Amino acid sequence: MLGNSSPLLIDGGLLPGRHRFETVDPATEEVLGEAADATREDMDHAIAAARRAFDDSGWATDPALRVRCLRQLSEALTRHAGELRELTVAEAGAPRFLTYGAQLDAPVADLAWFAGLAERYAWEHDLGRASPMGMASDRRVVREPVGVVGAITPWNFPHQINLAKLGPALAAGNTVVLKPAPDTPWCAAALGVVVAEETDIPPGVVNVVTGADHVLGAMLSADPRVDLVSFTGSTQTGRAVMREAAETLKRVFLELGGKSAFIVLDDADLRGACSYAAFTAVTHAGQGCAITTRLLVPRARYGEAVEITAAAMAKLGTGDPRDDRTVCGPVISARQRERIEGYLDLARSEGGSFATGGGRPPGRDKGFWIEPTLVTGLTNDSRTAREEIFGPVLVIMPHDGDDDAVRIANDSPYGLSGAVHGGDPERARAVARRLRTGTVSVNGGVWYGADVPFGGYKQSGIGREMGVAGFEEYLETKAIAEIAPAGGAGARTGKGTGDAGRAAAAGEGAV
Template identity: 70%
Template sequence: MALLADGTSALLIDGKLVPGSSGTFPTLNPATEDVLGTAADADAEDMGRAIEAARRAFDETDWSRNTALRVRCVRQLRAALREHVEELREITIAEVGAPRMLTATAQLEGPIEDLGFSADTAESYQWNQDLGQAAPMGIPTRRTIAREAVGVVGAITPWNFPHQINLAKLGPALAAGNTVVLKPAPDTPWCAAALGELIAGHTDFPPGVVNIVTSSDHSLGSLLAKDPRVDMVSFTGSTATGRSVMTDAAATIKKVFLELGGKSAFVVLDDADLASACSVSAFSVCMHAGQGCAITTRLLVPRARYDEAVATAAATMSSIKPGDPSDPGTVCGPLISARQRDRVQGYLDLAVAEGGTFACGGGRPADKAVGFFIEPTVIAGLTNEARVAREEIFGPVLTVIAHDGDDDAVRIANDSPYGLSGTVMSSDPDRAASVAARLRVGTVAVNGGVWYSADAPFGGYKQSGIGREMGLAGFEEYLETKLIATGVQ
């Protein structure tokens, strides 16, 4: 894809591709530790210009009222992404360390197609609803509910699934009539900058409607939460950072969407096929090196079959070797950075200090002197009170915990500050449904069901977040509700 003359990616501000005021910063290949290239490094003044452009585009153009234009632009973006999908695939594999197989689904192609849901929803949405005539306080009145765009949206996104999360914010926010300033993670600037290039060169988005600001400064996103010109902040990332975003946004009482961490439970009931369930659980934790907020990293199994469950999970995880993400057969690639690898290793060391043992894994692969790899690891011998069972590790690490029946399994699953996702396995559909109904989480997979879909809402309870992304609920996160009351003569 085209870059600026000096070979770096660019910012997109007010419809133009521009360099960053702080120069450039490198982006790395996490599998090789090589520098891939450089990205535009924005500063606070660049962010201020992006916010001002978004504010002006919302206030001074008809973008928020021109549904046909918005639908056309979002579909143009989808078409441009489709046209350049192979270039984007190679960028994603190299910069994110995403296994090639995942780019056919949630890492790239899935999010591209999901843009169609946002465009279709805007096109068919009931923007106005007639409540009919009434006489409040004896005054004949016709009431209409109008749904309108929130305004300027600040979107702050992480590095683990950059296309999925960037587009899950941009698609509905733009289709709903908002203007957007996107601040992606410093670890994956090229994935976001590629969007800016395609928007600038292949779509009719008016200047200022979409702004993309890459920066090496992790804190630059806080300006979006603090700035009074921004009407809403949409953040995906860690719970700790989510608290900071919420605190910063409180000063201007702006709308906040948060999709945060998880420590989800995979509940195996005593009538389930234990071997199959434990293998599925172990495999899912290895995908993309466990770098997913909704991955079920606690495996809850019947106490009487605990050792069997640990052995089965360990056999599956031992068979999955961390490898080159560009290889079509790779399931578990690298972690995103040395910092993240060291963080995961710190949790593995903690597991031993807490009295746990490794049924497999436990550190860096012996054959991987280069790259930010961690072995798929099964931790055994701990209860749900252990920190490694309560805190989000964000690596290929599975903690196996014993339960004493359905009620105890529900208790353990819910005994978490998080409430993002969960899985229930049972040969009895009614029993599985009963357990699923009692889990305090935003999504539950029952007996192999898949909850991820463009038309299905995703989000969590408790410290896993506020609001929903995707689906109609995700579209409506970016809308305000106005009641218009007109006197009837």
């Protein structure tokens, strides 16, 4: 699909770019090939193309075209699943088993869900007739696309996050400039090739601008031609996006960091819960914002929980991401490995110790590897327990009952996800409801799905991605009122809005 280099997609054209940069296999450090390294001029052209396509083409006003194109894109990506799977394993270091889920197959299928949503969505709601100030008026609420969307995405789940922005934004009628992370440019470029060569998406509607310079993302945040910035990444960078976007008062969606808690209640199957927590924490080398990285266990069974969890993490170990059995592959880069090692040094200085792991696995001289690591002996006020590490590092801490577990879990600047395991489902659900997080798994329940809104509380972000809520992030709301014809049938006066208005106000009939 790409050969040994990848292009930009700007205004419908696949462009080689004047400059190139290398993309590397994190498991081997081998150079996979080159990607187009966009300039500021390239980004300026992409924004101009997206603006022109929104303002001058029929894309924004033709839901049927959007539905057809999204289905084409989903089908085309499915045809290329084999190539994309190998690309994702090589460039992102993603364990192969994950590509059959959230790393590839699931987000490709999700495009069809957003196409169906656009097909059945109620773009107008009739509020009925009312007579404010004695003037009989027929009112309706219309939902319209925001305009040009700047999508800035990270490297950890490139297809999932790229498509989770592209799918709903396009379904809603927007045009998009996608700026992917420089660590995974090929995954995004492959998407651009498919858009250009195998769909009827008009020129300028989708632009893919790869580049090593982070200033390209900042251009999207600051440019007045961009109406909305959708960013997934670190909380620190999210703050910068907000500051830059504030100059033009553009809308901002932020999906940011997490330090999610996995709570084991005293009536839970300790072995099953702790083993599952270990698996979750090291999946994809812990490189997921919603991964649970604080394990809270009953104090009376803390020693036993440490033993079970450490054994499970050690058994999982690290492995070649091309192997179907691998759960914990490499981290994405030498820079990320050094960052994680800095946190391991910090854990020691804070008084922690390692029940397993704590460094680079022996015998892996090439690639960016960190052992699955269980940190003991820390409290929730330590930096290691409070800051997002983004590696296969799990901090285990004791709690003194349900109230204490909830207190510790909520004592965090983040609020993205969480998990509760308990023998009594009703009790576990009650604890889950008290967590200040955007998603919660109870006894292993999986919340991921195209129809499920994803996002967080507090410093984990603003807004929701996926589901109807995520789709509506990309819509504006317009109220239209016109004077009612004199003596018209069905006239209503006063403050009442009728059944249709009440349904709209309650959010009914959204799909």
